[in-house]
Amino acid sequence: MKPIWIIKAGETLADLARTHGDFEDWIAAGLAGGPLPVQVHDARAGLPPAPDAMAGAIVTGSHAMVSERAAWSEALAAWLRDAVAAECPVLGICYGHQLLAHALGGEVGYRPQGPDVGTVNVERYPAAQTDPLFGALPARFAAPMVHLQSVVRLPSTAVALAHHAQEPHAAFRVGPCAWGVQFHPEFSLPAVQAYVDHLAETLRQHGMDPASVRDALQPTPHAAALLPAFADWAAARAAR
Template sequence: MKTLIIFKAGSTFADLAQAQGDFEDWIADGVGNALPVSVVDARKAAALPAFDETAGAIVTGSHAMVTDRAAWSERLAGWLREAHWRGIPLLGICYGHQLLADALGGEVDYRSQGMEIGSVPIDKTAEADNDPLFASLPRHFMANVVHSQSVRRLPPDAALLANNAFEPHQAFRVGSSSWGVQFHPEFDDDAMRCYVDRLADDLTAKGVDVAAKWREVVPTAEAASLLQRFGHLVATHNDA
C-alpha cells in the first residue's frame, strides 16, 4: 500500500516537543487513520521517497527560511515540482506552503509588515466554495499563524482560497491536488501560546502587546479539520 509522506522540514522548540511531540506528530494526529503515514526528515534523508510508493505528501513548518536556499530545501522543492506534475496530492503548511509556491513558480520573501502571529481571522474566498478541502469551511474562521516570510506572488494559474487583512495569500491551490496553507492547522492552543511566549521579546520590541496576543489565542477546530479532510482525499485519490 502506498504511504502518505510527512516531510519534516523543521522542529518546534525542544521543550514543547518533549511535552507534546513535534510538528510531524501533530500533523499525523490530525490526518487520522485513513492510510499509512511515514515521516521523512527532508533535512537529513539520503534519498527522497519514490513517487510510485507515495500516496500523497505534507510538508511541515520550519524555523528556517525558504529564501535561505538550503540544499535540502531546494532538493525537496524539486521533488514537490515533480510530484505535482504527476498528480500526487500535496499539502504545504507554513514553510511547506511557501516552498510549494516557490517550487511551482511563485515568489517568497519577508513580510513588509513584520511577523504575523497568534490566532487570527481568516476569510475564505468565493473560489474556495468548490474546493475539496475548503468548501465545507465557514466563510470566516480562526487559525493559528506564526511567520515572517510569505508567498509574495502566487504560482501561475493558482486559485486563491483564503486571505486576511494582514496576509493576502493564506491559502492556495494549483491544479486539482496541490494546496498550500500559510496558517498552522496542526497547532493547538498550547502550541500557539508557547510561540507567543518564546517570541515575546522580539514582539515587544516591535510594539506588539504580547499579553493581549496570548489572551487572544482561541480553539481553531475549523482550520484543524483540513488535515483529516486531506487524509481522506489522499485515500480516495489512491482508491480511484
C-alpha cells in the same frame, strides 16, 4: 495501501517538543484514525520517496527560511515540482506552503509588517467554495499563525483560496491536488501559546503586545479539520 508521507522540514521549539511532541507528531495525530497509514521522512537527510509510492505528502513547518535556499530545501522544491506534475496530493504547511509556492515560480520573503503570530480570522476567497478541501469550511474561521516570511507572489498557476487582514495568500491550490496553507492546522492551543511567549520580544519590536496576542488565542477546530479532510480526499483519489 500507499501511505501519506509527512515530510519533515524542521523542528519546533525544544522545550515544546519535550512536552508536546514535534511538528510531525501533531500532524500524525491530526491524521490518526484516518483511512491511510502514515510515514515520516526528514527532508534534510535526503529526498522523500518517489511521488508514485505515496498516497499523498504533507510538508511540515520549519524555523528555516525558504529565502535562505538551503541545498536540502532547494532539492525538496524540485521534488515538489515533480510531485505536482505527477498529480500526487500535496499539502504544504507554513514553510511547506512557502516552499511549494517557491518551487512553482512564486516568490517568498520577509513580511514588512513583522511577524504574524496568534489566532487570526481566515476568510475564503470565492474560488474556495468549490475546492475539495476548503469548500467544506466556513466562509470565515479561526486559524493559528506563526510566521515571519510569506508568499509575496503566488505562482501564476495558483488559485488563491483564503486570506486574512494582513495575509493575502493564506491558502492556495495548484492543479487538482496541491495545496499550501500558511496557517498551522496541526497546532494546539499550547503550541501557539509557546510561540507567542518565544517571540514576545520580536512582537514588542514591531509594536505588538504579547499579552494581548496571548489573551486573544482561541481553539481552531475548523483549521484542524483540514488534515483529516486531506487524508480522506487522498484516500478516495487513490481508490479510483
